[in-house]
Amino acid sequence: MRTFFALWRRELAAMFLSPIAYVMLMFFLLVTGCGFYWLVKENLEVMRSVQGLMVVIWACMLITIPVLTMRTFAEERKNGTFETMMTAPVTDSSVVTAKFAGVLTFFILMCLPTLLYLAITRQLAPEAARLIDAGPVAGGYLMVCLIAAAFIALGMLASALTSNQIIAAISTFSVMGIFFFGGLFEPHLSKNPMVREIGGYLSSALHLMESARGVFDSRSLVLYLSATVFFLFATVKAVEARR
Amino acid sequence: MIKVSNLTKQFAGHTAVDDVSFEVKRGEIVGFLGPNGAGKTTTMRMLTGFLHPTRGTVEIAGYNVFEDPIEARRHIGYMPESCPLYTEMRVDEYLKFRAQIKGVARKQIHERRDIVKEQCGLTDVGRRIIGQLSKGYRQRVGLADSLLHDPDLLILDEPTAGLDPNQIREVRELIRQLAERHTLLLSTHILPEVEMTCRRILIINKGKIVASDSPESLQKRLEGDVLISAEIAGDPAAIEATLKNCGMADVVLHEPLETGWNRYRIDSSDPDIRTRVFECAVSKGWKLRELHLESRSLEDIFVAIIRDDKAAEVKP
Numbered sequence: 001m002r003t004f005f006a007l008w009r010r011e012l013a014a015m016f017l018s019p020i021a022y023v024m025l026m027f028f029l030l031v032t033g034c035g036f037y038w039l040v041k042e043n044l045e046v047m048r049s050v051q052g053l054m055v056v057i058w059a060c061m062l063i064t065i066p067v068l069t070m071r072t073f074a075e076e077r078k079n080g081t082f083e084t085m086m087t088a089p090v091t092d093s094s095v096v097t098a099k100f101a102g103v104l105t106f107f108i109l110m111c112l113p114t115l116l117y118l119a120i121t122r123q124l125a126p127e128a129a130r131l132i133d134a135g136p137v138a139g140g141y142l143m144v145c146l147i148a149a150a151f152i153a154l155g156m157l158a159s160a161l162t163s164n165q166i167i168a169a170i171s172t173f174s175v176m177g178i179f180f181f182g183g184l185f186e187p188h189l190s191k192n193p194m195v196r197e198i199g200g201y202l203s204s205a206l207h208l209m210e211s212a213r214g215v216f217d218s219r220s221l222v223l224y225l226s227a228t229v230f231f232l233f234a235t236v237k238a239v240e241a242r243r
Numbered sequence: 244m245i246k247v248s249n250l251t252k253q254f255a256g257h258t259a260v261d262d263v264s265f266e267v268k269r270g271e272i273v274g275f276l277g278p279n280g281a282g283k284t285t286t287m288r289m290l291t292g293f294l295h296p297t298r299g300t301v302e303i304a305g306y307n308v309f310e311d312p313i314e315a316r317r318h319i320g321y322m323p324e325s326c327p328l329y330t331e332m333r334v335d336e337y338l339k340f341r342a343q344i345k346g347v348a349r350k351q352i353h354e355r356r357d358i359v360k361e362q363c364g365l366t367d368v369g370r371r372i373i374g375q376l377s378k379g380y381r382q383r384v385g386l387a388d389s390l391l392h393d394p395d396l397l398i399l400d401e402p403t404a405g406l407d408p409n410q411i412r413e414v415r416e417l418i419r420q421l422a423e424r425h426t427l428l429l430s431t432h433i434l435p436e437v438e439m440t441c442r443r444i445l446i447i448n449k450g451k452i453v454a455s456d457s458p459e460s461l462q463k464r465l466e467g468d469v470l471i472s473a474e475i476a477g478d479p480a481a482i483e484a485t486l487k488n489c490g491m492a493d494v495v496l497h498e499p500l501e502t503g504w505n506r507y508r509i510d511s512s513d514p515d516i517r518t519r520v521f522e523c524a525v526s527k528g529w530k531l532r533e534l535h536l537e538s539r540s541l542e543d544i545f546v547a548i549i550r551d552d553k554a555a556e557v558k559p
Contacts (some may be wrong), residue, residue, distance in 0.1 A: 005341035010329075017331045080327030084388070087291040087323070088344050089316040243295050 003090050004098050011072075011102025018071070021106065024064045031174050032058050036117045045215075046121060046128045047136065054140045054208040057111065062180055066172035069155025070105065070165040073239070077163040092239045096232060100149075100156060104163050107148045111141070133214070140212030146224040147204050151176055153231030156230060160238040179204050244269045244289065244396055244426045245312040250299035252285050259285040261545045262299070263452035269395070269444075274441030275430040283430040283449040284324055286398050290428070291321045301393040304395055317346065319391030320425075324479065328380050330374030334365060334384055337373060338391065359387040364415060368482060379410030384415065398427045403436060413440065435546060446548055453552045462545050469509050473520055474533040476503045483507070486520070504532075 015021045035056035039049040047130050076082040085095060118132060155172040162168050200206065207220040245267040252260040259281040267273050267489045277283050288294040290301055292308040292315060301308040306315035329337055335356065342352045360366050363383040368376060373384060382402065389397060402418060403411045411433075419440055420425065430436060437444060438458060446454040454461060475482055479497050484510065509516060517534055524531040 002349075003344050003346070006340055014329070014331070055290050079330075080323060080325060081329060083288070083293055083323045084327055085319045087293050087316060087319070089313045089340070089346055090344050140453075243292065243294065 004094050004101075007090070007098030008105070009096060010104055011099050015106045016066070016100065020067060024067055025110055027115055028060050028064055032056050033115050033117065036114075039128065046125075046131050047133060049133070050118070050137055050140060051209045051212040053114065053117070054144060054203050054212045056179070057114065057144055058147065058204055058208055061151060062173065063109070063175065064110070064175050065148065065151045066158075066169040068103055069152055069172060070159055070169040072103065072156050073160040073235075074163050074165045074168050077242075078165075086239075086243075093236050096156070096160075096236045096239060099234060100153060100235075103152045104145075104149055107152065108145060111144060123228050136214040137211050139214060139216050140208060143208050143211040143216075143220070146221065146228075147208070150227040150231065152223040153228045153235065154163070157231050157235045157238060160235045160242070166213075178202070220233045244271070244304060245417070245428065246302040247286075247290070248300050250286065250289060250301060251297045252282075252289060253296065253297045258450055260289070260296075263447070263450070264299075264533060265445060265450050265455060266450055267428060269426055271443055272427045272441050273429070273443045273445060274437035275428055275447065276434070276437060277430075277447035281447045282402055283447055284374075285543070286447065287321075287398055287428070287430060287479065288323075290398060291319055296443060306322050319397050320394035320397045321404060322385045322389045322397075322399045322490060326402075327403065328373050328381060328384055328388075331372065333368040333370055333372055334360075337384065338354070338387060341388045342391045342519060348394055355391055357465055359390045362390060362420070362450065363387040364413075375412075376458050379406055379413065382406060382410070382414055383417070386414075386421075388422070394425070396428070397421060398428045400430050401432075402429065403431065404472035411436075446545065448552050453553075454548050458544075461548075466481065469514055469516060470522070471517055472509045472533070472535055472539045473509060473531065474500065474504055475507060475524060476530040476532075479505045482529065485523065506533075508537075516541075527532065 032053065036049065036053050039056075040046070042115060043049050043052070073082065076085060081157040086092070118137065121128065122132065151172070154175055155168070158171040158175075159168040161166070162171075201219070201223070207217065211220075244412070245257070248264050250260055250263045251258065263286060268433075275283055275287070275535075276542065285294065289296050289400060292301075292302070292312045297308060303315040303320050304318040308315045322394055323420060329340075332340070338356045338359065339352060347355050349384070357366075360369060363386050364386055365380070365383055368380060373381060376384070386399075386402070389399070399418070401415050406414060413540070415436060418427070418429065418555070422440060427441075429441065443457055444454065445452055482505070486507070497507045509520065512520065517536065520534060521531065523529075
C-alpha cells in the first residue's frame with residue numbers, strides 16, 4: 001500500500017510538473033466556463049443548464065483524456081525510466097493502478113472549479129439558484145467521474161501498447177469518438193432499430209443528461225465500472241506482454 | 244548470488260541471447276564484456292526480470308527472478324544503460340521516492356538517502372533538479388538509487404558510457420569502493436575499466452558466452468608463452484638468426500632505433516627466455532641495454548577471443 005501511495009504521489013506530481021497539464025486545465029476551464037455562460041443565457045431553467053454543462057464537460061474529455069493519458073506509459077518507455085521503474089520491487093498491477101489513480105485525481109481536481117459556476121449563479125441570480133437541486137448535480141458529477149475513469153483506463157491501455165504518445169492519443173480519441181458521436185447522432189445513425197438501440201446504450205451524453213436530471217441508471221454504472229476494470233486489466237497484460 | 248541456466252532470448256527473427264549459463268558467487272566482481280550488440284544488455288535485463296526469457300531460468304540470492312520477482316528484485320541494485328531518471332524531480336525527491344517504492348522502512352528513508360548521497364558524492368546537489376545536472380552527476384544519482392535499499396548485488400550496465408575522462412575516473416573510483424561491500428556485475432566495452440576493477444571476466448559474443456575466467460588466466464590461456472622486448476646493438480640479421488637458431492625464440496621481430504640499435508620483440512614458449520637472451524648476449528659480446536617482459540593487454544585478449552570465435556564459426 002505504501003508503494004501504491006508513493007507511485008500515486010509521483011504520478012500526480014509529474015502531472016503538475018508538465019506544461020501540457022496546465023494547457024489542458026486552461027482549455028477545460030475556458031470551454032466549460034464559456035459553455036455554461038452561454039447555456040445560462042439561452043436557457044431560463046437553471047437545471048437544464050447544469051445538464052448542458054455535463055455534456056460540455058464530456059465534450060472536453062474527448063480532448064483532455066487522450067492528452068493526459070498518452071504520456072503515462074509511452075513517455076516512460078521512450079525515456080527509459082520504465083526500466084528503472086519495473087526493475088524496482090513493485091508489481092505491474094500496482095504501477096498500473098497508481099498511474100490510473102494519479103490521472104483520475106488530476107481529472108477530478110480539474111473538474112472541481114466548475115462547481116464555482118453554480119456558486120456564482122447563486123450569487124448573481126438568487127431566484128434561479130433556488131431551483132438548483134443538490135441531488136441531480138451530485139449524480140451528474142458522479143457520472144462524469146465514472147465516464148472519466150473508463151476512458152482514462154482506455155487511454156492508459158493505448159499508452160501501454162505504444163511508445164509513441166501521438167499514436168496513443170489518437171487511438172484513445174478514436175474510441176471515445178464512437179461513444180461521443182455514436183450517442184450524438186444516434187437518431188441519424190441507421191434505420192436499423194438494433195443499431196439505434198446500441199447507439200443509445202453507448203451514448204455517454206445521454207447517460208450524463210439523465211443522471212443530471214436525477215435519474216440514476218444502474219446499466220450505465222455497470223457499463224463504465226466494468227469497462228474500467230477491463231481496460232485496467234488489459235493494461236496490466238499489455239505491460240507484461242511488452243517485456 | 245547469480246545462477247543463470249540455459250538462458251535464451253529470441254526476438255522476432257533473431258536470437259539475442261543463446262543458451263547462456265553462468266554463476267556469480269557472493270563477493271565476486273565480474274566484468275561482462277562483449278562487442279556492441281553481443282547481448283550484454285539483453286542478458287542484464289533478464290537478470291533483473293525486466294525482460295522475460297524465451298527459455299531458461301535466473302536465480303538471484305536463491306529466488307527465481309520470474310517466479311518470485313519482488314523478492315529477487317529486493318536483492319538487486321540495477322543501473323540501466325544511459326541511466327534513465329525523472330529529470331523534472333529534485334535529487335532528494337527522487338531518492339526519497341525510489342526508497343519508498345523499494346520498501347525502505349519509513350524511519351530509515353532519510354538515513355539511507357544521506358548515506359548513499361555521501362557515498363556517491365551528492366551531498367551538495369540534493370536540492371538541484373536532476374535535468375540540470377551534468378551527465379557525470381546523473382550517473383551518480385543512478386548509482387545512488389541502485390544502492391538505496393542496500394542490495395547484495397549490483398548490476399551496472401555500462402556505468403561510464405558517455406562520460407568525459409575525468410568523470411570516468413571518478414565513477415570508476417566509486418565502483419571500486421562499492422566493490423568492497425557488494426557483489427558486482429558490470430558490463431562495459433571499455434577494457435581498461437574491467438582490467439582495473441574486475442576479478443573475473445565473462446566475454447559474450449553473438450549471444451553466447453565465449454570465455455569466463457580471471458584476467459590473468461585469460462592472459463595465460465591465450466598466450467601459453469611470453470613476450471619480451473630487448474634492445475640490442477649489432478647487425479640485426481645476425482642477431483635474429485642467432486636467436487632463432489638457438490631455438491629459444493619462435494618469432495623475432497625487430498624495429499630499428501637510433502644508429503646501431505634495434506628493438507626486438509621475442510615471442511617464446513620458454514618462460515626463462517630473458518635469462519637466455521642475456522646469456523646469449525654475454526657470450527656473443529652484444530651490447531644489451533634493455534630487456535623486459537611485456538604483459539599483453541586485455542584488449543589483445545578480447546580481440547583474440549572474439550576472432551577465434553569467428554574462426555571457429557567459419558570452420559564447420
